[in-house]
Amino acid sequence: MPEWFSNEDSAFFKKYITPETWANILETHNHEVLRDECEANGIPIESVRHYWHKSKRISLFAKTDSEGLNKQQVFQRLFDSFKDYKIPTFQYPKQSLSSKCAIINLYDAHLDKIAIKAETGENITIEDNIFRYNQGFDTLLASVLTHNPETIIFPVGNDFFHANDFSGRTKRGTQIQYLASPEEAYALVCGVAVECIAKLAQTGAKVVIPFVKGNHDEDNVTILGFWLKQLFASAENVEFLPGRMQRNYYQYGKNLFGFAHGDKEKSKISDLPLLMAQEQPNKWAKTIYRKFFCGDLHHQFEYKFLSSKDRPGVQVAFLRSVGGSDKWHVDNGWTGIPKTAYAEIWGKDEGELAGFKVNL
Secondary structure, three states: OOOOOOHHHHHHHHHHOOHHHHOOHHHHOOOHHHHHHHHHHOOOHHHOOEEEEEOOOOEEEEEOOOHHHHHHHHHHHHHHHOOOOOOOOOOOOOOOOEEEEEEEEOEOOOOOOOEOHHHHOOOEOHHHHHHHHHHHHHHHHHHHHOOOEEEEEOOEEOOOOOOOOOOOEOOOOOEOOOOOOHHHHHHHHHHHHHHHHHHHHOOOOEEEEOEEOOOOOHHHHHHHHHHHHHHOOOOOOEEEOOOOOOEEEEEEOOEEEEEEOOOOOOOOHHHHHHHHHHHOHHHHHOOOEEEEEEOOOOOOEEEEEOOEOOEOOEEEEEOOEOOOOOHHHHHOOOOOOOOEEEEEEEEOOOEEEEEEEEEO
16 A cells, blocks of 8 residues: 555545445446437437436436546546656755745635626636636735744635535535536645645745535545645655644644634534543643634634633634625625634744734
């Protein structure tokens, strides 16, 4: 087993990507009339996703679960593409690194979300989303590099994708408005993550990637982590943190950072300091400055907890989304809120030193 394929990856694939998943489910849910009609009209039966069946006894809507076949085809093509894939190269001036850590946060990107003008007032494509995301990332990266950080933390996930699978559903199975081509969208979104990490890796700093599972795209992000670990297996300065935990933590000097999507944390904000202390007791004891970064709410607010005079406590920040508005946002009145990307600079022993924001 290669080094980049962790026990966590293995457990995930054993659970979700089984031989049964790869099987063409149409074979086990065969409908004779459907097959006859497809053959008579020259329609490939594997392209059928849903149909009405009407008889003297019943009229019903049948939907074939073709996700397994789609995923098999997509993943096979991705595997094949790795044979010739080369990580893009970028040039950054070599500078002496300082005892500082940078955190670049672009939360709730929903990069494969498409908006229609008739429903939202503007047309937004995947390419528009990617352009805006890269613009924010590049601007923040240029800003933090002026501080020559020795470590750069870049959380990946947090509803990076709009859907959890290739049928336009969230992790909980909620059907959402999904207008993109699933395979093309998946490849494009994966490419954004690869390019961002490639840029970070070539700055000379240590790069830390926490995977933060969202409520829309938990499985897609986990599989994305699989590709990223493989692609950057030879990059000695890139570290991937575990991707299946609800909350992820990283210690830098006297600083402790927590990363969570926020969908489960927003109802128990006052408990987050205690959760951090319980889940990371050793790191808690060694740090003075602590901060939780959350999203999901798509708007910004902060809490600061002071536990006692000599125990500074924890800041909890819910960050704005960088994703565009679709029909759901417009219908529910989530309009006019800036799309904001964030970056911060932390001293190894001094805590937070500087912050940057980019409204997209």
